[in-house]
Amino acid sequence: xxxxxxxxxxxxxxxxxxxxxxxxxxxxxxxxxxxxxxxxxxxxxxxxxxxxxxxxxxxxxxxxxxxxxxxxxxxxxxxxxxxxxxxxxxxxxxxxxxxxxxxxxxxxxxxxxxxxxxxxxxxxxxxxxxxxxxxxxxxxxxxxxxxxxxxxxxxxxxxxxxxxxxxxxxxxxxxxxxxxxxxxxxxxxxxxxxxxxxxxxxxxxxxxxxxxxxxxxxxxxxxxxxxxxxxxxxxxxxxxxxxxxxxxxxxxxxxxxxxxxxx
Ligand code: MLT
Numbered sequence: 001x002x003x004x005x006x007x008x009x010x011x012x013x014x015x016x017x018x019x020x021x022x023x024x025x026x027x028x029x030x031x032x033x034x035x036x037x038x039x040x041x042x043x044x045x046x047x048x049x050x051x052x053x054x055x056x057x058x059x060x061x062x063x064x065x066x067x068x069x070x071x072x073x074x075x076x077x078x079x080x081x082x083x084x085x086x087x088x089x090x091x092x093x094x095x096x097x098x099x100x101x102x103x104x105x106x107x108x109x110x111x112x113x114x115x116x117x118x119x120x121x122x123x124x125x126x127x128x129x130x131x132x133x134x135x136x137x138x139x140x141x142x143x144x145x146x147x148x149x150x151x152x153x154x155x156x157x158x159x160x161x162x163x164x165x166x167x168x169x170x171x172x173x174x175x176x177x178x179x180x181x182x183x184x185x186x187x188x189x190x191x192x193x194x195x196x197x198x199x200x201x202x203x204x205x206x207x208x209x210x211x212x213x214x215x216x217x218x219x220x221x222x223x224x225x226x227x228x229x230x231x232x233x234x235x236x237x238x239x240x241x242x243x244x245x246x247x248x249x250x251x252x253x254x255x256x257x258x259x260x261x262x263x
Contacts, residue, residue: 001058002014002015004077004078004081006073006074006077006078007062008062009054009059009060009061009062009074010059010060011051011052011054011059011060011074011078012032012051012052012057012058012059013032013049013050013051013052013078014032014039014048014049014050014051015047015048015049015050015082016039016043016047016048016050017039017042017043017044017045017046017047017048018043018044018045018046018047019044019045019046019047020046020047020087020088020111020257020260020261021046021047021049021079021082021084021086021087021088022046022047022048022049022087022088022090022257023049023050023051023075023078023079023087023088023089023090024038024048024049024050024090024091024092024095025051025053025071025075025089025090025091025092025094025095025096025098025099026050026052026053026056026091026092026094026095027092027093027094027095027117027239027240028093028094028179028182028183028186029056029143029146029150029171029174029178029179029182030056030167030170030171030174030240031052031053031056031057031058031170031173031174032050032051032052032057033057033170034092034167034170034240034242034243035048035050035242037242037243037246037249037250038242038246038249038250038253041246041247041250041254042250042253042254042257045254045257045258046257049078049079049082049084049087051074051075051078053066053071053074053094053095053098053182054066054070054071054074054178054181055174055175055177055178055179055181055182056173056174056175056178056182057173061175061177061178061181064181065181065182065184065185065187065188066178066181066182066184066185067101067185067188067189068094068097068098068100068101068185068186068188068189069101069104069105070185071098071101071102071185072098072099072101072102072104072105073105075089075098075102076102076105076106076109079109085109086108086109086110086111087109087110087111088110088111088112088113088114088257088260089102089103089109089110089112089113089114090113090114090115090116090204090253091114091115091116091118092116092117092118092240092241092242093116093117093118093213093214093239093240094118094182094186095116095118096115096116096117096118096119097118097186097189097192099113099114099115099118100115100118100120100192100195100196101189101192103192103195103196103199104192104195107198107199107201110199110201111201111202111260112201112202112203112204112256112257112260113199113201113202113203113204113226114203114204114206114253114256115203115204115205115206115219115222116205116206116207116241116242116249117206117207117208117211117213117214117219117239117240117241118214118218118222119214119218119221119222120191120192120193120196120218120221120222120225121191121192121193121218121221122189122190122191123186123187123189127187128187131183131184131186131187132183132184132187134146134179134183135179135180135181135183135184136180138176138179138180138183139176139177139180142176143171143172143174143176143179146171146179147168147171147172150171151164151167151168151171153212153213153238153239154167154213154238154239154240155167155238155239155240155243155244156208156209156210156236156237156238156244157236157238157244163240163243163244166243167240167243193221193225196222196225196226197225197226199226199227200227202228202256202259202260203223203226203228203229203230204229204230204232204252204253204256205219205222205223205226205229205230205231205232206219206231206232206233206234206241206242206249206252206253207219207231207232207233207234207241208233208234208236208237208238208239208240208241208244208245209233209234209235209236209237210236210237210238211237211238211239211241212238212239213239214239216233219231219233230256232252234248234249234252235248236248237249
């Protein structure tokens with residue numbers, strides 16, 4: 001198992017494939033296995049660096065809320081440990097928040113940005129209160145209420161479909177403490193619209209056609225802010241487009257990544 005220790009916290013990651021480095025940050029409350037289909041299909045051409053975000057998968061949690069800037073600094077420390085100066089940085093949903101936080105921390109490390117089923121806006125007061133309630137519920141009642149509440153919103157094909165079952169398995173691998181810390185960390189994230197407007201590098205924004213959590217309007221808002229960004233809608237996918245429609249998603253990702261090599 002590959003591990004990097006950042007500020008005393010051991011974090012697990014995968015480093016697979018050959019080619020330009022691509023760092024992928026997973027959604028809440030999943031783990032790096034959410035990118036299995038991308039690594040399997042595309043690691044012949046790209047080097048995928050896929051951490052389990054702290055508190056998820058095989059990574060330890062650490063103290064306090066899992067702020068998006070904390071995830072970003074963990075990811076930068078991982079790139080340092082691997083001697084990677086810059087990488088394409090991509091993230092799905094919470095991973096997208098963290099990718100934007102990484103851009104804020106050190107834009108010079110980002111050779112391309114991939115924002116998937118995510119949004120640039122911060123939570124309003126109601127959203128923050130909901131996250132605190134969800135954090136307490138995870139600590140009090142465990143993961144099953146989360147599986148029940150989130151799964152229908154995450155996967156357009158529904159909980160009993162193959163991607164629905166795959167996502168449920170990943171949610172059940174999470175820990176209540178990791179879930180609570182991430183909910184509290186997401187509530188603290190700043191608005192990233194100003195930062196996207198300043199970003200001058202290549203960008204791909206992807207959204208599932210049926211994404212009910214961060215819908216097309218959120219994706220358009222991000223794509224409109226970034227000069228030259230590509231916006232792609234994945235037909236038949238919900239909020240986790242890379243898992244629900246991996247072939248369509250991989251084609252879009254591959255096309256973007258290969259365009260960077262020609263640039
Ligand atoms: C995710 O998929 O990472 C979450 O739905 C993001 C969020 O709760 O805002």
